Amino acid sequence: MIEFDGNVMLFGSPLTGKTILARNILLNELKKGYSGIYITTNDVGEDVANWFNEYNAKIRIIDCISKTIQPNSTDTEVIKRVTSPIDLTGVSVQLNKFLETNCKSGIKSIVIFDSISSFLMYTNLQTVYRFMHIITRRIKVTKSKAIYIVHDGMHDDKTIATLKQMFDGVIEVKEEDNRKFFRLVSSTHKTDWKEFSIKGKKVIV
């Protein structure tokens, strides 16, 4: 579907299907033997797990939102909850634990951050930048892949520019006349725009 390495930002306007695209990319990587880790700031962990369950896809989830709605919610084997989306330390600790488990079993990981825009709603750019600095490096040394969802229109140009420089590439998503397109732009190459559509939960390229 889309071939990439390292850390990429998935960038596009709201409602262009970024989340579904990211989830389909993850499913695709699972087939190649990667292990999936999903960091959610919008949907509660159970909803994300259910989405993937339909594909019999076992992934692990870091849930940043449940405890702000339901303080009593507890961890499960695959869903680990941090105290709030402000708790970037908690996210980094939990992510490292998941990566460690995968590393010890010799499995590479694909990580989805859904989304960086939400982190930026709760904390300032500088803080998120420092956090990403640590995370992107960890992804590299573990030879993992990660997709960071960023919503267009929610941040100023400076924020986007600052974020972009941390990534190995950007998957851009756009919508024109009700048709959706994506392409991968990196420092070394640029793919052509590819049209895709969403059928139920599936992305068709």
Add this chain to the structure above:
Amino acid sequence: MSIKLGIPAIDDVIDIPTGKVVTYCVDPEVEGDVFLMQTLHKNSEKCKCTLVITNMSPMVARNKFKEFGWNINFPIVDAYSGLVGDLSNEKYVVKDPSNAEELSRIVEDAIKENDLVAINSLSTMIDLCGERIIVEYFKNWGKLATINNSVLVVNFVAWPYDEKIINTVKACSNAIVKIGGIHHRVIIGQYYGLVKVDWTEVRRKSVLFKVVKPGGVRAYIPKILVTGPYNAGKTTFVHAISNKAVSVDRLGTTVALDHGHVEYKGFTIDIFGTPGQERFDPLLKMLGGEAFGVIVVIDSTKPEDFPRAKEMLEKTTKFGLPYVIAANKQDLPNALHPEEIRKRMSLPTNTPVISMSAINREGVYDVLDALLKILLG
């Protein structure tokens, strides 16, 4: 009057007199927040305590204590609810936590009215209100604690801040406990140690720990495995490096286990020598993830054994453990040079191959150094 931090190994060496500022300086990705909680738990019945929270709701904070089996029966300074638009019934409430002035005023009240004030995340305050202003206020809180004979304990996550900011936070702390990670691609172990105490002399010591629920911080002794082909000199190595060691052997070869104990660079390390590959897996399991590295001893004069050594290496890699090669018997005339060994075993250039003569105790600490360098950076 003085308090204990409630942390194993640290309580043995220091008491915290009133008027002091103690900082838990935590590396990102390391589970450090439990330390502050454990300090509160230890002291909550003996003195008036309060917890300042900035990144979770009071209810979540109470639940976190419960998960460790601790009851939270002290007031909370709620500097979170205001941020997400919730109402708060806590004793101290910061209506707008991003307003440094209001935040500081309430923290000051808390310091005046309590014996122990714990700030759950100085880093979150810095992130919300700005680096300079919070660091300035932090200085004042320290002074206020001194005047009021209270103790201020803070959690500070050392994100890549401006070095000046990190140094100022450190300079404002009378004692610093560093909580760090042992990196090998991911963090495979966590350690803590006192790195600063400005009112008395203490011996630096680092301890590896795990976090258990319920229970909290549990210190453990790191374990290093020594493996290698038959007659490579594993037992000699374990004895050469250890302050004390025992072996269970028969007719000069190890049938059960070598066990040594070394005090080195502030760490207390247990060293286990394994008799052979067959028993390696169960031994790793037995150590329950407390093994943090492997030393593969090879006989530099016996290239015919290298394939077997290589096989053992693959096992350790499977467990994600870092390793070094100890090229033993370098005192013998026909010993191969470490670089030649690297070539013959086709080892990556970043794998340390250290020359050693276990029988003469030469180079044995270089081997340990090489392993610790991988682990601690």
